[in-house]
Amino acid sequence: MFLIEAKRIIVVIIGSFLNAISLNFFLISANVYASGFTGTAQLISSVFLDFVGFHITTGILLFLLNIPVFILGWFKVGRGFTVYSIISVICSSIFLQFLPVMQLSNDIILNAVFGGLVAGISVGITLKVGASTGGMDIVAMVLSRMKDKPIGIYIISLNAVIIALAGILYEPENALYTMVALYVTTRVIDTIHTRYNKLTVMIVTQKAKELQKAIQSKMVRGITILPAVGAYTNQEKNMLYLVITRYELYDLEKIIKEIDSSAFVNIVQTTGVFGTFRKE
Numbered sequence: 001m002f003l004i005e006a007k008r009i010i011v012v013i014i015g016s017f018l019n020a021i022s023l024n025f026f027l028i029s030a031n032v033y034a035s036g037f038t039g040t041a042q043l044i045s046s047v048f049l050d051f052v053g054f055h056i057t058t059g060i061l062l063f064l065l066n067i068p069v070f071i072l073g074w075f076k077v078g079r080g081f082t083v084y085s086i087i088s089v090i091c092s093s094i095f096l097q098f099l100p101v102m103q104l105s106n107d108i109i110l111n112a113v114f115g116g117l118v119a120g121i122s123v124g125i126t127l128k129v130g131a132s133t134g135g136m137d138i139v140a141m142v143l144s145r146m147k148d149k150p151i152g153i154y155i156i157s158l159n160a161v162i163i164a165l166a167g168i169l170y171e172p173e174n175a176l177y178t179m180v181a182l183y184v185t186t187r188v189i190d191t192i193h194t195r196y197n198k199l200t201v202m203i204v205t206q207k208a209k210e211l212q213k214a215i216q217s218k219m220v221r222g223i224t225i226l227p228a229v230g231a232y233t234n235q236e237k238n239m240l241y242l243v244i245t246r247y248e249l250y251d252l253e254k255i256i257k258e259i260d261s262s263a264f265v266n267i268v269q270t271t272g273v274f275g276t277f278r279k280e
Helices: 002-030 036-052 058-076 079-098 108-128 136-147 151-158 160-169 172-192 208-218 246-259
Strands: 198-205 224-229 236-245 264-270
Touching (some): 002 108, 036 136, 058 136, 160 172
16 A cells, blocks of 8 residues: 555656756746746746846746645545645645756757647646646536546637637737647647546456455445356356446555455457446
8 A cells, every 4th residue: 555655646746847848958948938837827927027127937827726626626626636636746746846948959849749749748747647737628628528528628618718828918929829738738748648538347356345445435336246166176156247437446446456466357449338336
């Protein structure tokens, strides 16, 4: 259990570090804006500096903007998810404060593409272990659960306002390059984080009841238990049959390893589900 949680925290920290790199090494110097509250904090920081003459760092703004969203995540997404998201935002804020802002390339297209790519990897790997980089990721996660659609669709929709403001306050060209960065980001996120995809899981085990209780204590999923006999050993076992989202696979694997590490597990892609299936 400790190793699994430690691995999750390490991935969250790596995601936070990549998020800071995408901003400080690519996007900020090119006046191209990131997705979500990171881009919002970046835009507000630029507005304060250029129009008010007062500098507030992106890292501090990112943390302040996320406070009300953490409350939403706590009640609508889950406490564990929100706690790891808080860790992610705190780490991102720290990395943004201490990593220098530099320009690796003078080409704004390269900055937009690679900034979007690194940001997408950051968000994708963080979501995959059951956390987020905060802000609009949490809002998009809530909408994704409600409508059962790719999370990237909601992220790019929610970011339309950032694109519009970037074009109004600065050059329209900046808005176009921001669109490029956001498109790359959302495509990478949907490649890595495929929560809306369904999986059929078949678990052959001698600890069917224990597994059933453990799974249903963490997930609201129906499980069918079928009798099974090993052809080679002639030993009686049971097979648990259930359909999950790919997002839940991480937790399911952890449960199986804890209860019955010798269980045989077969996971197949599900093209469709009819009848009652909980989307959350």
